[in-house]
Amino acid sequence: MVSAAFAFLLLSGFVFAAVNGTMAEVNEALFQSMEQSVQLALSLGGVILFWTGVMKTAEAAGLVRSLAAIVQPLLSRLFPEIPHGHPVFGFIASNMAANFFGLGNAATPIGLKTMRELRRLNEDRDTASRSMITFLALNTAGVTLIPTTVIALGISHGAENPADIIMPAFLATILSACFAIIIDRYYAHRRNR
């Protein structure tokens, strides 16, 4: 899928340049991009390193665990299939908390463990269970407190207020997560009929 997206962008660009007579611009942009991408990578580096440091400290100070403890009681309503008090609730809460703090490296292994556990609960079938779909709806909605790389990009371009996108981005991500839960419910209801 990523290959298809890459090929589409590149090849449609070349075809368009051939038809439109913009091949000189394309050639220049191609080599410019290689220089720009390394500059971009360098300017992103500082923010990513620093912020991962802060968020790992939050984890060491128990903040991720506290958030997971707050979320956990709400989860039994979202995942009615999972038996009460099952340890997988803890995994789901930890995954959500780690994602919230932008700790993708910590969130993914817990998420994978969650999926294997959910499969066991679903008698090892190779069909996605309702719980899995709900769990992934929450994950793909991408609820994050601080969109670090986007802010870093703003900083590198000299934005006046690079952090001012935090609030609107947070609002949009919360709304889309709520919407994801609602349509997840709707589809689950339709499947059961």
Next chain:
Amino acid sequence: MAAWLIPLIIAVVIAAGLYREVNIYTALTDGAKEGMQTWAAIVPHLVIMMAAVAVFRASGAADWIAGLLQPVTSLVGIPPEVVPLAIIRPISGSATLAMLDQIMREFGPDSYIAKLAAVMQGSTDTTLYVLAIYFGAAGIKKTGDALKIGLLADAAAFIAAVFAVAWLL
């Protein structure tokens, strides 16, 4: 307001660390080391994807598609310049980061289009990638409604981004 948020979060984290008697300096540097791995993993994707995005934009293909979609997108209030970003977002985070970089270069980082594109990028995740990894690891073949829900939620985030930017910025 936004200027206070990041210092506040850092202060809370450091205070909590001191309270729980965490060696905060070691935690920060260990975390930064992990961030370095994340960063190193992104760089190749960024370099490769940025080349494709640069060709796509410089050829005029991006403008052409944007012009084609204008009648539809103007109904929802989404500027056509951010439409390619919305389409590629669920597939590749690096490609859209490259697009965002190009948009900031062309329109300026404080322009409406750049802010909207930044909010769209920041409020969504790479849905297809997440699904592929999670279902792949669990060996799930029939994925049900997961893709539909993920993509619909992404669309909702894009439309919510338009309103959130209008309201909060």
